Amino acid sequence: MSDAARTLPHRPEIHRETEQAKTFGVVEKPLSAWERVYNLGFVRKLALLAVLALAWELYARSIDNSLIFPTFSATARALYEGFVEGGLLLRAWTSIRVLLMGYAAGLALAAVLTVLAITTRVGTDLLETLTAMFNPLPAIALLPLALIWFGLGEASLIFVLIHSVLWAVALNTHSGFMSVSMTLRMVGRNYGLTGLRYVAGILIPAAFPSILTGLKIGWAFAWRTLIAAELVFGVSSGSGGLGWFIYENKNLLEIQNVFAGLFTVILIGLLVENVIFRTVEIRTIRKWGMQH
Amino acid sequence: MNDVTLGAPLLDVSGVTLQYKTREHLITATYRVDFKVYPSDRFILLGPSGCGKSTLLKAVGGYLQPVEGEIRLKGSPIGRPGPDRMMVFQEFDQLLPWKTVLENVMFPLVASGKLHGAAARDKAMHYIDKVNLTKFADSFPHMLSGGMKQRVAIARGMAMEPDILLMDEPFAALDALTRRKMQDELLQLWDETRFTVLFVTHSIPEAITIGNRILLLSPHPGQVKAEINSLARGDTDPVRAKELEDRINAMLFSDRIEQEEAAHE
Numbered sequence A: 001m002s003d004a005a006r007t008l009p010h011r012p013e014i015h016r017e018t019e020q021a022k023t024f025g026v027v028e029k030p031l032s033a034w035e036r037v038y039n040l041g042f043v044r045k046l047a048l049l050a051v052l053a054l055a056w057e058l059y060a061r062s063i064d065n066s067l068i069f070p071t072f073s074a075t076a077r078a079l080y081e082g083f084v085e086g087g088l089l090l091r092a093w094t095s096i097r098v099l100l101m102g103y104a105a106g107l108a109l110a111a112v113l114t115v116l117a118i119t120t121r122v123g124t125d126l127l128e129t130l131t132a133m134f135n136p137l138p139a140i141a142l143l144p145l146a147l148i149w150f151g152l153g154e155a156s157l158i159f160v161l162i163h164s165v166l167w168a169v170a171l172n173t174h175s176g177f178m179s180v181s182m183t184l185r186m187v188g189r190n191y192g193l194t195g196l197r198y199v200a201g202i203l204i205p206a207a208f209p210s211i212l213t214g215l216k217i218g219w220a221f222a223w224r225t226l227i228a229a230e231l232v233f234g235v236s237s238g239s240g241g242l243g244w245f246i247y248e249n250k251n252l253l254e255i256q257n258v259f260a261g262l263f264t265v266i267l268i269g270l271l272v273e274n275v276i277f278r279t280v281e282i283r284t285i286r287k288w289g290m291q292h
Numbered sequence B: 001m002n003d004v005t006l007g008a009p010l011l012d013v014s015g016v017t018l019q020y021k022t023r024e025h026l027i028t029a030t031y032r033v034d035f036k037v038y039p040s041d042r043f044i045l046l047g048p049s050g051c052g053k054s055t056l057l058k059a060v061g062g063y064l065q066p067v068e069g070e071i072r073l074k075g076s077p078i079g080r081p082g083p084d085r086m087m088v089f090q091e092f093d094q095l096l097p098w099k100t101v102l103e104n105v106m107f108p109l110v111a112s113g114k115l116h117g118a119a120a121r122d123k124a125m126h127y128i129d130k131v132n133l134t135k136f137a138d139s140f141p142h143m144l145s146g147g148m149k150q151r152v153a154i155a156r157g158m159a160m161e162p163d164i165l166l167m168d169e170p171f172a173a174l175d176a177l178t179r180r181k182m183q184d185e186l187l188q189l190w191d192e193t194r195f196t197v198l199f200v201t202h203s204i205p206e207a208i209t210i211g212n213r214i215l216l217l218s219p220h221p222g223q224v225k226a227e228i229n230s231l232a233r234g235d236t237d238p239v240r241a242k243e244l245e246d247r248i249n250a251m252l253f254s255d256r257i258e259q260e261e262a263a264h265e
Helices: A033-038 A041-064 A072-084 A088-117 A121-134 A139-150 A154-179 A182-190 A196-205 A206-234 A242-249 A254-286 B053-061 B101-111 B117-130 B148-159 B177-191 B204-210 B238-264
Strands: B011-019 B026-037 B042-046 B067-073 B165-168 B198-201 B215-218 B223-229
Touching: A033 A041, A041 A072, A072 A088, A072 A242, A072 A254, A088 A154, A088 A196, A088 A206, A088 A242, A088 A254, A121 A154, A139 A154, A139 A206, A154 A206, A182 A196, A196 A206, A196 B101, A206 A242, A206 A254, A242 A254, B011 B053, B026 B053, B026 B067, B026 B215, B026 B223, B042 B053, B042 B204, B053 B067, B053 B101, B053 B198, B101 B117, B101 B148, B117 B148, B148 B165, B148 B177, B177 B204, B198 B204, B204 B238, B215 B238, B223 B238
Parallel strands: B042 B198, B042 B215, B165 B198
Antiparallel strands: B011 B026, B011 B067, B215 B223
16 A cells, blocks of 8 residues: 555545435426527527518618619518419429429439449449539539530420439438448348348438438529529420529519519528428437437 | 256357458457357357457357358358347447337337237237336337347347347446346346347356356457356355356466466566
8 A cells, every 4th residue: 555545534434314305496397488489499580580571671771772672571562462463383383393303303313323332332433433523513514515415495404403413412322321330230131131121121211311411402402403594594385483583574674573583482492491301300310319 | 957968059159260351450350169059048258358259249140251160050051140140239229210119129020021010019019028118118219228228129139039149248338237237137038038148248247147158268369268157047156156257267367377477487
C-alpha cells in the first residue's frame, strides 16, 4: 500500500431513509396550454408564414408598382380567380401528371440500377461511374437533345424528368444499402432469405431513411426541372402546365398571375413535403425509432 | 447420465481450420479444431479474445467455409446460413427495427415457410410468454431495454425450434445484474425445453454457470486446449465453482506464465 493510501482518514458510513415522493412538490405536472400549442410544429410554421405574408404586403404597398411587385392580397386574389375560373387547377394537373410519369419511370430505373449494384460488383462500378458522370449534369442542359430525339411534347419532358430523378434516388438508395449493419445482414441470411426476398425483407426497410431522403430529393429535382422545361418550350397541345402559365402571363404583363403561378408551385411543394412525405415518415422511420 | 452411451453427435466439428482476409492480412482464426455437440448439450466455447471462438460459431452458422476439415450437422455438411441454426448475436441491433416484438419473433417462422398465420402467431406468443415479454408483444424494439431486446432475440431463436441455437456472447453488452438474471432465465428455459445450445463467451464464471461441457481454446490461432465437464445443473456449490474456475484459469493462462518464467531466466 502506498503512503498516500495509508494516510487516508477513517470515515464513518452514512445511511439514510429516502423520502416519500409526495413530500417534495412537483414530480410530474402537465404543461400549460400555451406551451403545448407552441410545441406543435405546424403552428410555429403557420405563424412564420403569416409574418412573411405581412412583410410582403407592407413592402409591396410601399413600392406601389404592381408590374414589378404585386401585393400579397392581389396575388391571393389572382390565385383565387385562377383556381375558380382561370383553369389554374387544370394547368397544375397537367404538370403533375407529367411529373408523376417521369418520377415513376425514374424510380423504376433507379430500382433496377441499385439492385444490379448490390448483387454484382460490375453493377456497383456501373452505378458509381454513371452517377459520377450524370449527377452533376443539369437536366435542363439535356433538353435541346431531348427535343431533337423525342420532339416537342411529353416524351421530352419525361426524358429530362427521369434524368433528374434517377441519379439522386439511386445514389441515396445505394448508400443506404451499403450502410445496413452487418448484424442485420447476418440475421436476414440466418432466416434463409436470398435474392429479391432478402432485398425486400431486410435491405429496403433497413435502408429506408436513406431511401426516403432520396425520394424527397428526387421529387424536388423533378419539380424544378419540369417547371423550367415548360418555361423553355412551353406548350404542345393547347393545354400547357404551370411553367407555361407563368410564361404566358409574363408576356401579357399580368404580373399578379405570374406570382399566382409561382405560388401554386410553392403550395404543391409544401403539400407534398408536409403532407405526403411527412405522413410516410411518421408511419415508418419515426415509428420504428430510426429517426427522432 | 454419464452411464448412458452417447448416440450420434448432433454437431460434429472435425479438424476445422478457419481463415479470413482483412485488407492486408490473411488470418488463421482456428487451427484443426475438433469437438462434438450432443442433443441437449449446453456447449460452451471459451477462450480469450483472438481465439477464434466467434469465427468458429459463424462457421457453424454457415457464414464462412472451413479451409480444412468439416462441420456436420445431423450428419450432413453445413453449406450456408439457415433457420435450422438460429443465431443470437451480441449486438442489440439484431432485431428488425421496423417490426414489433411479435412480428420479429414471427418473421423467421413465416419467412422459412415453417408456419403461417395463426399458427405462427401462437407459437411466437408462446415463446414471448416464456421470456416474460407478453406485455411488450406490440412494442417496437427501440422502446425496449438492452436486456429485453436480448430476450426477444432468444425467443425468436427458440420459437424456430432449431436443431441447435447459436449464441454469440449474447449477454456481454448487458450490465452485471441483468446479465445474472438472463443467465438464470436461460437455464430455466433449458430446464423446460432441453434445447441444444452452442454458446460463446470469454467469461469463465458465465461458462461454468451456463454450460455442461466447456471447450477451452488457446489464442492466435484458436486451438483446442481442453474439453471439460462443468458443474451439474442445479449444483450451486460456490466452493466447487471456484475450484473449477481456478482450474480453467490455470489451463488458459499456463502458457503465459511459462513464457514469463522463460523471460525471467
